Amino acid sequence: MTDAPLTASAVISYLVEQEQLAERLYRGLAARFEAQQAVWSRCATACAKNQVQVARSYQETISDALEVGYTFAGLSLDAAPVPTADAPADLAEAVRLAIALEERAARCYEQAADCAEGLLATIPRTLRRAAEIRRRNASLLSSL
Amino acid sequence: MALLQNPISQPLELQNYIGGFWEPSAGERRDVVNPATMQTIGHVPLSTPEEFDQAVQAAKDAFYEWRRTPPLTRARCLMRLRDLMEQHFEELSRIQTVEHGKTIDESRGETRRGIEMVEVAAGIPSLMMGCNLEDVASGIDEFLFRQPLGVFGIIGPYNFPFMVPLWFAPFAVATGNTIVIKPSSEDPISQVKIAELAEQAGIPDGVWNVVHGGREVVSAMLDHPDIQGVCFVGSTPVAKDVIYPRCGATGKRVIAQGGAKNFALVMPDADLPRTVAACMNSFFGNAGQRCLANANLVVVGEGLTPAEHAAFYDEIASLFVQAARKITIGNGLDESVQMGPLRDAGKKANVARWIATAVEEGAELLLDGRVFATPAGCVPDAFLGPTVLGRVTPDMAVAREEIFGPVAALMTASSLDEAIAMIHANPFGNSASIFTSSGAWARKFRYDVECGNIGINIGIAAPMAFFPFSGMKDSFFGVLHGQGEDAIRFFTESKVVVERWF
Numbered sequence: 205m206t207d208a209p210l211t212a213s214a215v216i217s218y219l220v221e222q223e224q225l226a227e228r229l230y231r232g233l234a235a236r237f238e239a240q241q242a243v244w245s246r247c248a249t250a251c252a253k254n255q256v257q258v259a260r261s262y263q264e265t266i267s268d269a270l271e272v273g274y275t276f277a278g279l280s281l282d283a284a285p286v287p288t289a290d291a292p293a294d295l296a297e298a299v300r301l302a303i304a305l306e307e308r309a310a311r312c313y314e315q316a317a318d319c320a321e322g323l324l325a326t327i328p329r330t331l332r333r334a335a336e337i338r339r340r341n342a343s344l345l346s347s348l
Numbered sequence: 349m350a351l352l353q354n355p356i357s358q359p360l361e362l363q364n365y366i367g368g369f370w371e372p373s374a375g376e377r378r379d380v381v382n383p384a385t386m387q388t389i390g391h392v393p394l395s396t397p398e399e400f401d402q403a404v405q406a407a408k409d410a411f412y413e414w415r416r417t418p419p420l421t422r423a424r425c426l427m428r429l430r431d432l433m434e435q436h437f438e439e440l441s442r443i444q445t446v447e448h449g450k451t452i453d454e455s456r457g458e459t460r461r462g463i464e465m466v467e468v469a470a471g472i473p474s475l476m477m478g479c480n481l482e483d484v485a486s487g488i489d490e491f492l493f494r495q496p497l498g499v500f501g502i503i504g505p506y507n508f509p510f511m512v513p514l515w516f517a518p519f520a521v522a523t524g525n526t527i528v529i530k531p532s533s534e535d536p537i538s539q540v541k542i543a544e545l546a547e548q549a550g551i552p553d554g555v556w557n558v559v560h561g562g563r564e565v566v567s568a569m570l571d572h573p574d575i576q577g578v579c580f581v582g583s584t585p586v587a588k589d590v591i592y593p594r595c596g597a598t599g600k601r602v603i604a605q606g607g608a609k610n611f612a613l614v615m616p617d618a619d620l621p622r623t624v625a626a627c628m629n630s631f632f633g634n635a636g637q638r639c640l641a642n643a644n645l646v647v648v649g650e651g652l653t654p655a656e657h658a659a660f661y662d663e664i665a666s667l668f669v670q671a672a673r674k675i676t677i678g679n680g681l682d683e684s685v686q687m688g689p690l691r692d693a694g695k696k697a698n699v700a701r702w703i704a705t706a707v708e709e710g711a712e713l714l715l716d717g718r719v720f721a722t723p724a725g726c727v728p729d730a731f732l733g734p735t736v737l738g739r740v741t742p743d744m745a746v747a748r749e750e751i752f753g754p755v756a757a758l759m760t761a762s763s764l765d766e767a768i769a770m771i772h773a774n775p776f777g778n779s780a781s782i783f784t785s786s787g788a789w790a791r792k793f794r795y796d797v798e799c800g801n802i803g804i805n806i807g808i809a810a811p812m813a814f815f816p817f818s819g820m821k822d823s824f825f826g827v828l829h830g831q832g833e834d835a836i837r838f839f840t841e842s843k844v845v846v847e848r849w850f
Binding site: 212213214217265266269270273275277 | 349437452454456457628633671674675676807808
């Protein structure tokens with residue numbers, strides 16, 4: 205992200221894009237580490253569901269009367285992007301990377317939810333739920 | 349930040365939609381211009397009264413069958429329209445941004461509000477039910493039916509080109525009436541797209557018509573003997589002096605929504621960070637071009653000493669200016685933009701004149717929106733930054749008159765009573781807001797203030813589709829409002845049947 209102001213549109217676009225990248229990463233890891241395929245696929249599915257829920261919460265809640273342009277003004281999104289290169293060849297490295305990614309994503313959602321609390325109606329609730337899902341992913345990955 | 353893709357790749361030649369067919373107009377054409385870039389995105393005809401009459405005839409012809417169409421079937425047409433609007437959600441939103449200038453967030457919000465109108469109107473089998481009572485006298489029963497009236501005219505404003513005609517159109521059609529919409533000639537493309545979707549949704553030919561134009565079409569609508577009622581949203585002078593009396597003279601039902609000068613009160617116990625965030629949207633959203641925008645921010649010193657009140661004012665003024673100064677202006681298709689241009693250069697010039705007048709009258713210019721850096725890729729003609737005026741007093745013209753631009757006037761009142769008296773001294777009565785943590789103050793405000801739409805810790809008190817969009821005093825002329833149950837009653841006549849069987 206740049207230093208440009210964060211409108212709701214920009215934040216939601218960013219979050220959805222990050223979920224897409226994470227899903228793609230996990231699908232790649234599921235293909236590479238077949239023994240752990242169930243866990244990687246579960247993480248990928250969780251990310252896919254988050255994409256839908258986050259985008260939907262915005263599109264179904266947004267109104268001309270909400271503070272969409274200003275709610276996230278103080279938010280600083282985690283600049284570290286989801287890796288788009290090939291998935292790591294080493295399982296331990298892949299798990300470490302994935303857990304860090306999940307924790308970062310969860311923190312990002314929680315910060316966004318804090319900003320939106322009290323202003324954007326049902327959006328913060330969805331963001332907190334997305335954070336919980338990403339923390340569950342992290343917990344699941346820790347078992348590998 | 350990169351721009352979202354513009355849905356209009358080349359200028360559109362707009363046509364009227366009459367009786368289910370797209371018809372060219374013989375009238376002169378005007379450019380439709382994207383105010384952010386000043387590029388021409390379409391040409392709109394100023395249709396003739398004869399063309400308007402053709403649309404009314406088509407609507408009148410369609411009425412006979414449409415009113416006999418079961419309400420559930422009519423509702424299904426609206427459900428299909430709603431589904432098509434969802435499918436085209438992003439395209440519809442981006443069109444609004446391109447033809448009006450508002451940000452993409454604001455346009456999506458407008459699209460959502462418009463869709464909600466269709467969703468609520470689709471409940472017409474329940475909404476339109478009458479009532480009955482047995483034995484109003486022994487052996488005599490009485491029934492009330494709600495029946496449609498015929499053809500209604502809808503005149504849209506430029507500030508919400510997609511949503512405002514939908515405050516009326518779905519309810520009119522759901523109740524079995526037929527309609528002729530005259531979109532704003534400044535940004536008519538949204539209504540063309542809706543009509544295209546209405547056609548795809550299977551709404552029968554002649555039920556939903558669109559005729560582009562200006563004053564001649566409005567005049568023809570007001571005088572047409574087959575138009576049963578008119579819905580108008582625009583300025584108070586037109587609503588009060590043209591629409592309302594002419595509808596009265598020709599026996600038409602009327603909803604005439606006019607202008608506004610809305611007050612936001614900040615009490616000493618308000619949550620200031622959230623209040624300021626809400627105020628940025630309220631004062632500067634849609635570049636201040638909305639009838640629910642707050643314009644006067646009154647810092648109320650209830651329970652404070654004069655010195656405390658002065659300090660409270662200074663704190664709010666400082667927070668308000670800091671937040672307003674950070675607002676990014678630019679092309680609404682850029683997701684980082686918080687405020688787009690005004691609709692055109694003339695409107696900008698008008699707002700700039702109001703700012704100059706305010707300064708001449710003694711207001712303190714805390715932030716001058718006339719000074720700004722031209723956003724990248726934009727033409728500055730219609731842009732203004734946010735303006736904040738301090739030490740505004742109720743006698744100043746800027747505190748009384750509707751400016752319809754991104755200008756905030758900061759005022760003071762020593763008590764809640766004094767602040768409410770300021771609201772009542774203003775001729776408008778569209779909306780008012782209070783920011784407070786006190787239920788007692790909020791309740792007093794809600795109870796006493798003579799405005800149609802009240803916000804409590806809400807900057808834009810926009811009623812949902814299932815509530816009427818209210819308005820009082822010089823902000824509304826008529827009896828029933830658009831949206832919700834009021835709209836159902838507006839678009840139907842109550843027929844009472846008293847029945848006895850021998």
